[in-house]
Amino acid sequence: MQRVRLAVRENALSNPDRITEADxxxxxxxxxxxxxxxxxxxxxxxxxxxx
Numbered sequence: 264m265q266r267v268r269l270a271v272r273e274n275a276l277s278n279p280d281r282i283t284e285a286d287x288x289x290x291x292x293x294x295x296x297x298x299x300x301x302x303x304x305x306x307x308x309x310x311x312x313x314x
Contacts, residue, residue, distance in 0.1 A: 264299070264309050 264287050269279055276282065291297050295313035299306045 264297075264306055267306055267309060 265282070265284065268276070268282065290311045290313075295311055297309055297311040300308040
């Protein structure tokens, strides 16, 4: 997911180091729901909605 997030042109992060692997895990497990799109076994896109 981090690879995908860092590749976007729109809504680019001003400081990519501020979002850590732990932040992604929290989004997946604790804070809301995350959906992923896979292509050839790799994540190609994702969306997270917070509750």
